[in-house]
Amino acid sequence: MSNDNENQAGLLQPEALSRAVKEASAAIESADSLGELAAAKTACLGDKAPVSLARRAIGSIPGKERGEAGRNVNAARAEITGAYEARKAVLEAAEAERILREETVDVTARTPRRRSGARHPINVQMDRIADLFVAMGYEIGEGPEVELEWFNFDALNIHPDHPARTMMDTFHIADGDGEYGSNMVLRTHTSTVQIHTMLTKKPPIYTVAPGRVYRTDEVDATHSPVFHQTEGLVIDEGITMADLKGTLDHFAKSVFGPDAKTRLRPSYFPFTEPSAEVDVWFSAHKDGARWIEWGGCGMVNPRVLRACGIDPGVYSGFAFGMGVERALMLRHGITDLRDIIDGDVRFPAGLRVED
Amino acid sequence: MRIPVSWLSEYAALPEGLSTAELDAALVDAGLEVEEVHDLREQVAGPLVVGRVASVEELTEFKKPIRHCHVEVGEDEPRSIICGARNFAEGDLVVVALPGAVLPGGFTIGSRKTYGRLSEGMICSARELGVSDDHEGIMVLPEGTVGEDARALVGLDDVVFELAITPDMGYCFSVRGIAREVAHRLGVAFADPVAKAVEHPATDEPPHPIRVETDGCTRFTLRAVHGVDANAESPEWMAKRLTQAGMRPIGLAVDVTNYLMLELGHPLHAFDLDRLSGDLVVRRASSGEKLTTLDDVERALDPEDMVIYDDSGPLSLAGVMGGESSEVGPGTRNVLIEAAHWDPVAIARTSRRHRLTSEASKRYERGADPAISMLAAQRAADLLVEYGGGTLADQVADVDHRGPVEAIELPVDLPAKTTGVDYDRATVVAMIEAAGCTVEGDEVLTVTPASWRPDLTDPADLVEEVARLHGYKHIPSSIPRAIAGTGLTPEQRRRRRVARALADNGFVETYTFPFVSRERADELGLDEKDPQRDAVAVLNPMDDAAPLLRTTILASLVGAVRTNLARGTRDLAVFEEGLVFVPSEGWSELEIVDLPVSKRPEDEAISAAIQRLPVQPRHVAAILCGQAVPAGVDSAGRAVDWADAVEAAEIVAEASGVKLETAQGESAPWHPGRCAELRVDGEVVGHAGELHPEVCEALGLPRRTAAVEIDLTAVALPGPASAPEISHYPATLIDVAVVVAEVVPSGEVEAALREGAGELLDSLRLFDVYRDAKLGEDRKSLAFKMELRAGDRTLTNEEGVAIRDAAVAVAAARFGATIRE
Incomplete structure (x- = not known):
């Protein structure tokens, strides 16, 4: 027993402690995995480790030596523990890295998990136009697509014998016997909305009406029996053609870009007097900057105002109407209108216009 | 023109x-x-010269007669040229395109061997030069210098x-x-070209007896020329101008009338005086009468048509087209020239009634100048005498029923007020005078329009003349002051949200023409009595096979699906928002209300008139087929099924801010067992589900194609929403499985559980449907996850179980549901 005590007391010798630290550090450093490190920890810091045995031996030495021996043992143990923690951190980091490496995938080997949808560019275009005019204080007008002839023609100063009535290729609605004379048509222009608006609202009126219209044109690269227009109508006191021009300039910039400008050419529409064709200067045209025909406009004919119960002596106004398809085709270099209308999903999906 | x-x-x-x-x-x-x-x-490039035919050799060994010519073109030797035409003789002057010339259509002339001879150029016809459509033969020139450029002689210098x-x-x-x-x-x-003629007053005796018996004839003038050379041809300059203007020279008398119509805008008519029998009478037609017009069409005349008669019957559809019986022709020696003026509306109606538009009707409809009728007739007579060698008869007829031109009162400042251009009085007057009108007055101008401007009737018309003649380019640009707008309406905002939500959820927006065939209703499997069969018909459809307007969007949207399928796109999810057209009840029996244009119609009249219009609600519809989730590296994919269509309805409802309720439904064109009736606030607003297999078959759609259609107009707009109460305590989760008979709809069990659970139920979700023999015949187990939560505490397990039991109790009472342990 006393021999044991002496041997254990020998462990407290500084040389022995220093050797124990050295051997323990070597064992910890050589551990290549967290498992080996755990084994090394048991060997170097466990119950049977030299530093543990040394601590137990403190009781066997004289009391006055115990203080220093205790400090030496603690220092040795702290050094080993430090080595262990350091190695553990290294090995854990390596392990974490290994796991991440193992979990690496080819992020390009992916197939979409959802269908991608799209709005139709024509409708987006009409919404944008609506937004522009809403920002100017306008409201968005609406009307039916099957329309009474009075709204489509008569109220717009296109009387039954007017040459303009034959200019428009109109779809007529069959009467009850499948004959002519129902007095109804598919609207040939969104100008009908002007009439609805003026009959239901009092001036000042600031309205645009984007919508679908119908004419008996065969489908080809530039024609369709179903197409879209944007109608504008302003009725207020003191409205002039200069207001019309300025509004069109503003509108043109929003559709065709900041350097767009408009020019008015004398023309004829029964519902406006004076009347004009609007050309727009389009600098991004695919064949080079040029004037392009954009739509028709003019000062609302006093006859139209009277038919709607608005006193032309007090109020004046302007109206304009533009084709939506044409502007879209020009802006995006679409050469065949059929791409817009034939329902192929690749068109809306492929032409993402600003929404 | x-x-x-x-x-x-x-x-x-x-x-x-x-x-x-x-x-x-x-x-x-x-x-x-x-x-x-x-x-x-620029029409013909390269050498185009006058040639003289020196010799003609007829080649007869070929299938068709061919001429080998030698043509002098101002060079040392005549050119050898092969020609297929035969309407020329030796010594004639012709137009020759020499090698290097390029004719219209990119046809390059070269020197080549043909029909065994050398051909070093081409003798040209008018059509080959692009001068006219005349291909009767080559052009023979009346004059010209051999070797000189021929362009001026054939009108190619213009x-x-x-x-x-x-x-x-x-x-x-x-x-x-x-x-x-x-x-x-x-x-x-x-x-003014009318200055070339001198007006003669009417004589007591007319050149031919005439009676005007209709108020639709404003003026009727006649001159006669006797002894015209029947062989006289139109002078070259006149023929050239007619050709350039797009008309064909026919013969002197007709050419003169056409020429003056183009020059003066006043149509004229030439009768063969020897083919007239008895007085000319101008009157409205009697029903039953027939007239064969110059285009060789026999026309049944309408009592409103104005017609010129003689004793033999109708001669001419006044102002529109002449008839064959009195037409001038190659043998005509005595010509009666008529220059008349007609009521534009009457001409427009006749023209439309007979679907006959002529150069004359086009001008009369828009208003010819009645002041120059006599002068036009005189000019025609003068030209006939000059080039046809006849004698002008002294007699002049002029039946003149013109009324005075009505003056227009124009406030002198109206043009400036309308256009925003600061015209002074002098400018306004000058512009109106430039339009040919006469002006009197100071502050308010009294304007008498020119005789050729029947379109000028309102002050606004004169405003346009001032602005136009002064120049639209002077109109400045300003923007009216902004007004206090209210933006989009709730309906408009909803429409956008719905479309955007569907697009964001993988649907592609498209739009289809609303025209559908009569058979489409059968293809959609609509019952004989289905109200959706009652459709508005287009009288003049583009496609006779599709004369109806759709009553559902699906009826036309299937067309877009078929287009895509035909182009090889198999996985589809498309939608359309748009109007459908439903005849209003008893519309065809309702009286057509005439609305005025001179003043605002009464509200009652407008409402009564609009009654006849179809009801035009806005619908949204979607069709899906193929894969809902595409197969990929991590998934086998998933095929579209009925639930995808109901999901689309959910998207629409969510975007509309309303709660969608579904119930088992049955409606064409859906599968009778896989159709959800869609309700909002208890109102049926549409259907969703799988299409009927027979519908898929009939329309060529893949089996299991799913579809939804919702009447957006019927979906009420949500009121102001109240904020949800957010509990800060954790939820208590309880699963509950109940066993019910197979026929009991899950949705109704869910509703019963909700009702029984009461206010503390936070959410309830079906997560499993299980069937097993142990459950019993025709029974199923429905498993739900319940989330329970109170606003003021964490619920205990005991409380949770009590709520679950209360929920099951309602389901048990209603459907005999039992808890599956």
Whole structure:
């Protein structure tokens, strides 16, 4: 027993402690995995480790030596523990890295998990136009697509014998016997909305009406029996053609870009007097900057105002109407209108216009 | 209207060196839309010369007769040229395109061997030169110098403008009108072509007896020329101008009337005096009468048609087209020239009634100048005498029923107030006078429109004249002050949200024409009595096979699906928002209400008139087929099924801010067992589910195609929403599985559980449907996850179980549901 005590007391010798630290550090450093490190920890810091045995031996030495021996043992143990923690951190980091490496995938080997949808560019275009005019204080007008002839023609100063009535290729609605004379048509222009608006609202009126219209044109690269227009109508006191021009300039910039400008050419529409064709200067045209025909406009004919119960002596106004398809085709270099209308999903999906 | 610049320049003193582009701009500024500019000088490139046929050798060994000619073209030796035409003789002057010339259509002339002979050029026809459609033979020139450029002689030294004339500028269907406009625009002198004739007063005896018995004839003038050379041809200059203007020279008398119609804008008619029997009578037709017009169509006359008769019957559809029986022809020696003026509305109606538009009707409809009828007849007679060698009869007929032209009162400041251009009085007066009107007055001008401007009736018309003649380019640009708008309406915002939500959830927006076939209702499996069969019909559809307007969007949207399938796109999810057309109840029995235009119609009248219109609600519909989730590296994919369509309905409801309720439904074109009836606030607003297999078959759609259609107009707009109460305590989760009979809809069990659970139920979700023999015959287990939560505490397990039991108790009472342990 006393021999044991002496041997254990020998462990407290500084040389022995220093050797124990050295051997323990070597064992910890050589551990290549967290498992080996755990084994090394048991060997170097466990119950049977030299530093543990040394601590137990403190009781066997004289009391006055115990203080220093205790400090030496603690220092040795702290050094080993430090080595262990350091190695553990290294090995854990390596392990974490290994796991991440193992979990690496080819992020390009992916197939979409959802269908991608799209709005139709024509409708987006009409919404944008609506937004522009809403920002100017306008409201968005609406009307039916099957329309009474009075709204489509008569109220717009296109009387039954007017040459303009034959200019428009109109779809007529069959009467009850499948004959002519129902007095109804598919609207040939969104100008009908002007009439609805003026009959239901009092001036000042600031309205645009984007919508679908119908004419008996065969489908080809530039024609369709179903197409879209944007109608504008302003009725207020003191409205002039200069207001019309300025509004069109503003509108043109929003559709065709900041350097767009408009020019008015004398023309004829029964519902406006004076009347004009609007050309727009389009600098991004695919064949080079040029004037392009954009739509028709003019000062609302006093006859139209009277038919709607608005006193032309007090109020004046302007109206304009533009084709939506044409502007879209020009802006995006679409050469065949059929791409817009034939329902192929690749068109809306492929032409993402600003929404 | 086609107008050669050389003709225009005869009456408008065009400045020296005026370019085509400058003239183009002047026309456009005047309101004359330039549709096309034909620069005839560029029509034939390379050498085109006058040749003289020196010798003709007939070659007979070929299938068709061929001529081998030698043609002098001003070179040392005549050229050897092969020609297929036979309408020329030795010594004739012809037009020769020499090697290197390029004819219209890119046809290059070379030197080549053909029919065994050398051909070093081509003797040209008018059509080959692009001068006219005349291909009767080659052009034989009346005069010319051999070897000189032939372009001037055949009218290829000119520029022809093709103009679109708006209905208010009928007077510009003439050189006279266009020259007036161009002269004003360019600030040069205008010479009125009517000044070439001298007006003669009517004589006691007319050149031929005439009675005008209708008020639709404003003026009727006659001159006669006797002893015209039946073989006389139109002078070359006249034929050339007619050709350039797009008309075919026919014979002197007809050419003269056509020429003057183009020059003056006043149609004329030439009768063969020897083919008339008895008095000419102008009156409305009697029903049952027939007339064969010059286009060889026999026309049944309408009592409103104005017709010129003689004793033999109807001769001519007045103002529209002449008849065969009295037409001038190659043998005509005595010509009666008629220059009349007709009521534009009557002409327009006759023209439309007979679907017959002529150069004359086009002009009368838009208003010819009744002041120059006599002068036009006189000019025609003068030209006939000059080139046909006849004698002008002394008699003059002039039945003149013209009324006074009504004056218009124009406040002198109205043009400025309307256009925003600061015109002074002098400018206003000058512009109105430039339009040919006479002006009196000071603050309010009294304006008498020109006789050729029947379109000028309102002060606004005069405002346009001032603005147009002064120039639209002077109109400044300003923007009216902003007003206090209210933005989009709730319906408009909803429409956008719905479309955007569907697009964001993988649906592609499209739009289809609303025209559908009568068979589509059968293809959709609609019952014989289905109200959706009652459709509005288009009288003149583009496609006779699709005359109806859709009553559902699906009826036309299937077309877009088929287009995509045909192009190889198999996985589809498309939608459309748009109007459908439902005949209003008993519309065809309702009286047509005539609404006035001179004043605002009464509200009652408007409402009554609108009653006849179809109801036009806005629907949204979607169709899905193929894979809902595509197969990929991490998934086998998933095929579309009925639930995808209900999901689309959920998207629409969510975007509309309403709660969607579904119930088992049955409606065509859906599968009777896989159709959800969609309700909002208890109202049925549409259906969703899988399409009926027979519908898929009939329409060529893949099996299991799913579809939804919702009447957006029927979906009420949500009121102001109240904020949810957010509990800060954790939820208690309890699963509950109940066993019910197979026929009990899950949705109703869920509703019963909700009701029984009460306020503390936070959410309830079906997560499993299980069937097993142990459950019993025709029974199923429905498993739900319940989330329970109180606002003021964490619920205990005991409380949770009590709520679950209360929920099951309601389901048990309602459907005999039992808890599956």
